[in-house]
Amino acid sequence: MAPDVRPPRGGNVPAPPGRPAWDRATLDASGDGYTVLRAVRDGDQILDWTVVDANALVQERWGWVVGDVVGVPSSRLNAAADNSAFHELYVETLRSGERQVLDVQLNLPAAKGGWRRVVVTPLDADTVSAVTRDISRERYLEAALERERSRPVSVPPRRDDRGGAAEAAFAGRTAAVLFLASGVFSLANSVVSKLPGVDVTALRLAALGAIGFAAVVPALPWERHFRAVANSIVLLALAALAGTELITHYSRSDAAIAVYPVFFILLVAWAGLVRRQGAATIVAVLSSPLLYGMFASSGRGPIGLQCLIVTMPGAAALGEVLSWSAHRARALAEVEVQRRLHDPLTGLGNRTLLLVRLDHALERARRGQCSLALLYIDLDHFKRVNDTLGHNAGDDLLVRAAGALQQHARSADTIVRLGGDEFVVLCEELASAEEAVALAARLAALRLEVPGADRGYGLVTPSVGVAFSEHGGETADALLQNADLAMYRAKEMGRARSEVFGQALRDRIAVRRELEDSLRGAVGRSELRLHYQPVVTTADGRVVGVEALVRWDRPGYGLVPPAEFIPVAEESGIINEIGAWVIGHACQQASVCSLQNGFSFP
Numbered sequence: 001m002a003p004d005v006r007p008p009r010g011g012n013v014p015a016p017p018g019r020p021a022w023d024r025a026t027l028d029a030s031g032d033g034y035t036v037l038r039a040v041r042d043g044d045q046i047l048d049w050t051v052v053d054a055n056a057l058v059q060e061r062w063g064w065v066v067g068d069v070v071g072v073p074s075s076r077l078n079a080a081a082d083n084s085a086f087h088e089l090y091v092e093t094l095r096s097g098e099r100q101v102l103d104v105q106l107n108l109p110a111a112k113g114g115w116r117r118v119v120v121t122p123l124d125a126d127t128v129s130a131v132t133r134d135i136s137r138e139r140y141l142e143a144a145l146e147r148e149r150s151r152p153v154s155v156p157p158r159r160d161d162r163g164g165a166a167e168a169a170f171a172g173r174t175a176a177v178l179f180l181a182s183g184v185f186s187l188a189n190s191v192v193s194k195l196p197g198v199d200v201t202a203l204r205l206a207a208l209g210a211i212g213f214a215a216v217v218p219a220l221p222w223e224r225h226f227r228a229v230a231n232s233i234v235l236l237a238l239a240a241l242a243g244t245e246l247i248t249h250y251s252r253s254d255a256a257i258a259v260y261p262v263f264f265i266l267l268v269a270w271a272g273l274v275r276r277q278g279a280a281t282i283v284a285v286l287s288s289p290l291l292y293g294m295f296a297s298s299g300r301g302p303i304g305l306q307c308l309i310v311t312m313p314g315a316a317a318l319g320e321v322l323s324w325s326a327h328r329a330r331a332l333a334e335v336e337v338q339r340r341l342h343d344p345l346t347g348l349g350n351r352t353l354l355l356v357r358l359d360h361a362l363e364r365a366r367r368g369q370c371s372l373a374l375l376y377i378d379l380d381h382f383k384r385v386n387d388t389l390g391h392n393a394g395d396d397l398l399v400r401a402a403g404a405l406q407q408h409a410r411s412a413d414t415i416v417r418l419g420g421d422e423f424v425v426l427c428e429e430l431a432s433a434e435e436a437v438a439l440a441a442r443l444a445a446l447r448l449e450v451p452g453a454d455r456g457y458g459l460v461t462p463s464v465g466v467a468f469s470e471h472g473g474e475t476a477d478a479l480l481q482n483a484d485l486a487m488y489r490a491k492e493m494g495r496a497r498s499e500v501f502g503q504a505l506r507d508r509i510a511v512r513r514e515l516e517d518s519l520r521g522a523v524g525r526s527e528l529r530l531h532y533q534p535v536v537t538t539a540d541g542r543v544v545g546v547e548a549l550v551r552w553d554r555p556g557y558g559l560v561p562p563a564e565f566i567p568v569a570e571e572s573g574i575i576n577e578i579g580a581w582v583i584g585h586a587c588q589q590a591s592v593c594s595l596q597n598g599f600s601f602p
Contacts, residue, residue: 033058033116033132036123037074037090046091049074052127086118086130093120093128103135136392172218175233179217182263183210199248206244234271238287245294261311264291268315277324284316345395346402349416354424357414358476361428365472373436375425376465376483377405377443380495382421385450385460393450397460400448408442424483433468440464440498444490461496463487468501485509516572518554519565523581527553530585548586550578 036053039046062069093100100120115136187207190200272280341353361372386394414426447459465487486501535545552560569575
């Protein structure tokens, strides 16, 4: 019979043999839920489970529902939140005697549900331990990535028939190689081979022309007029081939039987590579009569017909395969660009996209082409949503916030999520500064409902900071910092409002920096003073202690109020040095007071 491992109420479960005892402090600080349950049996049948131990996280989660969770049957917990999926998992753990792992979506009190990874381990014949880990964010990101993968790729149309820089360079190089190879082969063939009935001089001139054109092809305006140049190259190649044949009669040579079909295959394949699907088939169909006519004019009609039957279907198929591969490569490249420049949760741009567009906007502003404004937005009390309702609710709120920003901003504005609950709106080509100020006021007036919260929870509001650049004199980082400082000023002024970074805020920042610089050396220069305030009893007025209050005697300014320099000391970290000085001097003076006056504190 298995030993009874039931611990005292609130105590620890003895560890399995050969393992060290569980450390409760470690369990409480792990961030995972830890529960020990014992089976309630009716013979061999398990009817329910009783909680015999739980760490602090589990106690906190269920405490407001059932009080002390230890001793509570799991069926009672299931009545408050559907965790019935665990019962079969516990039973299977006891049956198999092996650890079981399950990812399950829970519905817990206080909207703290979401995805959990449950690891159940058998302790004895009737007892199991369950460790639950929150994997909601991991599962949500996986789902977002899957949605991103399944989302159809949106490749923006090329304005003015333009192509991408990489695609244009590749097309130019391949066209140059095609003309260079044909020219070099024709020139070598005219020198090495005997070509009866062929105008060798004209053939050599045509070969030199192809080689010269190969040097010019990469310099054509591929990026600006991709389709026009690609179509022109195909037509020019066919025209040059037909014209050269009329002058040189190269099809009369035996080499033409091998050269012309290969050249046509390369031309059709190249057309499929640089054009859209279907182009290779069209080029193959249109060029077939030309190839047959070349051979027929030299009395080789049957050979030309065989070439058409054999080479043209293969050339068209090769061209279509290359076209499909090139299209897929372009699509994958576009997906990668979208991934690098956009936030997977909200679909908005990210910091990288913002910095690129902000640099371009500042460059245009320096040339006097436009003025711009940057709106820095932070959601008020967003951390409270994450802490009380869970990360799923926080992510849903971010998605709603992104949708609200897109709805209220101008269509030409760039909206990005920097990270966390921070968003930025880049406004270009402003008619006036008031236009950006009005937009900031509209955004600050937004009221975002928290998903999954009751009506008494309240609405989340944004705080907005605005920074302008009229002549592009600022860097992107400086403009971002200015807007960020204006946003924090809006929070200081009560939140749910907007503030503009101007001269007053710039002067306030300069004063604060000067105050911080002076405060850093205050301890070393002995500028701090301690003032003591007695603590007396109300019964008899007896002094039972004193309160040490620090003051800063700043040279040239006199005593600086604590309300001015203590917040600066806390934000800059100087408070640690000041605190150590206060404790040391207060204790030292208390000791002197005790020795000289015989006064001691109880």
